[in-house]
Amino acid sequence: MQSKTPKISEAVVRRLPIYLRYLQHLFDMNIRTVSSHELGQKLDMNPAQIRKDLAYFGEFGRKGIGYEVIYLIEKIKQILKLDRTIRVALVGAGHLGIAISNYNQYLKENLTITAIFDTDPKKVGTSIGAMNIYHLDELSAIVAKQEIEMGIITVPAFAAQEVVNKLVAAGVRTILNFAPVTLKVPANVHLRNADLTTELQSLAYYL
Amino acid sequence: MQSKTPKISEAVVRRLPIYLRYLQHLFDMNIRTVSSHELGQKLDMNPAQIRKDLAYFGEFGRKGIGYEVIYLIEKIKQILKLDRTIRVALVGAGHLGIAISNYNQYLKENLTITAIFDTDPKKVGTSIGAMNIYHLDELSAIVAKQEIEMGIITVPAFAAQEVVNKLVAAGVRTILNFAPVTLKVPANVHLRNADLTTELQSLAYYL
DNA sequence: TAGATTGTTAATCGATTAACAATC
DNA sequence: TAGATTGTTAATCGATTAACAATC
CATH class of the missing domain: 1.10.10.10 (Winged helix-like DNA-binding domain superfamily/Winged helix DNA-binding domain)
Structure with a gap:
């Protein structure tokens, strides 16, 4: 094709x-x-x-x-490569991250979040549905082990560049960013921004 | 300008x-x-x-x-008209709706969710932060009373067309839709889709 | 066959980028 | 003044739409 x-x-x-x-x-x-x-x-x-x-x-x-x-x-x-299973890592187990993780459980089409990452000791070690929450330091190991190909970033803006760096270092080349900040990635990484704040702000223009 | x-x-x-x-x-x-x-x-x-x-x-x-x-x-x-307060209604107090509502509390720039709507009797009458959850039947009255100008849709796909109809009937002309469905609106309504599912599915192409 | 609809080329439209005079 | 940078026009690039031969 x-x-x-x-x-x-x-x-x-x-x-x-x-x-x-x-x-x-x-x-x-x-x-x-x-x-x-x-x-x-x-x-x-x-x-x-x-x-x-x-x-x-x-x-x-x-x-x-x-x-x-x-x-x-x-x-x-x-x-769209939806004829095979695609494993996704989500980084940032805040409100939005948890919402997306829960949403994921209803998603079809072979796209599945298999691991969640955070740095909060209160969250690390717990789980959301079948998804375990790991410490961000384990990202690289888990990405390799679970053969994760995609990343979702739902951390605060100040932490997002560090997170995207770690995802890229772990070999993730396709990333959806919800943090309200412009991130720098190498040319071979496909980054898409899906930031609610800019979306709402641009809509205000049409009022 | x-x-x-x-x-x-x-x-x-x-x-x-x-x-x-x-x-x-x-x-x-x-x-x-x-x-x-x-x-x-x-x-x-x-x-x-x-x-x-x-x-x-x-x-x-x-x-x-x-x-x-x-x-x-x-x-x-x-x-962007962000020099005045813009009130927003959110419809659908599920995981995503609640996440966005919580997020909203940290938002600046005069964009503020002032009312949440749902049809679940267990949710109606409760609140999230300072935002009350009203029944969807009250939409029109509350939109008028609170002078709401913008709507966010976070209901399941099957309910989204009915919700957008009600928002439009209530006078809301600027709407952000998170439901994974193509909605029909009159030409004078500005609708934007911000659907996570299609976003992820299109990203899969670049794997 | 006649009507319908694709696949594709050509025409149009619109958005991005380059270039540069104006000027701080 | 000389260097820098805007605002804007022109050139380029790319995406959308129209049109139509091919054909089911």
Whole structure:
């Protein structure tokens, strides 16, 4: 699949989970086939954009018919690497970290938080659901042992750069940061910011 | 300020809080002046982009000198309407909702959650910090009474469309949605999605 | 067959970056 | 003054949308 991909923009990649989500909804409703036009209406997107996005990865539809729902779900899962288990470390067992950890237990799609890290002695050694809370000093060892590939940062802003450094040193190359600070990472690390504060502040503009 | 703005893209607006955050950091460190070049280095952005973004709203810098930190902070706050109190309603007192509500108590910048809504009789009537939890049926009345202008949705996906309908009916025009579903809103409502699931799923692509 | 819809090329639109005169 | 840096125009780059031949 990835073999014949030219350069896929992040905008395209970020739309794929939205397609996937709606396709799964269609599947649950026993709808077997869908056109880019129908998808576009439901998802508020241009049908040409949907076709173009999918066409980057292969020919998944049938002219005159549309896309077979179950087949397209399979394909998008493959593209997003959601066809295998991906283990995730979460660093920072505060309110937000705990909320995400709990949320994780309901998540499907093979993305699973397997270890939580903190530095608070009162939290280290306890657990949230099936997830143990380890000391941050154990990060590197646990990441290696559990074959963790992704990291989520939910520590306060002042601690975030140190945490991301440790994740990178431990070999984690894909990181979602909730701390309200701009972090520096090497070019081969994929860092995404998902900071609530900046989100709300930018929304205020539209009041 | 807004008077002479042509059309400001969302990309520009979303960068303003990032500038603001770093400027406040500079202020805390007693740095009085900064150039677009320095900002660009620290924030991993192109200096021309920073100058252009700011120039949409006025002439805030001085040629040969740069930008006065304290003045630019004031200006960005004005642009983002963070120079007055903005009251926010949060709907859905689950793990994520509670985490955000707690987080809110540490938030500055005049953005403040003043009411929480849920339908669970066990939660309604209790409170989180200074925020009371009301029944969803009271939404419209409380929004009017407290002059709430913004909404945050942290209910499960199946309930989100109904909640956003009620927020819109109550007059809320700016909404941040954490539920993993595409919502329909009238054109005059500004809805932003901040869904953790799609964020993580799209990141998996880069593994 | 006729109608529908894809995959893809071309056209358009918009956002980012470079360049530089103005000027502190 | 000389060096630095803005504000802004022009150039470039990239993403979205329209159009349509291919074909189910």
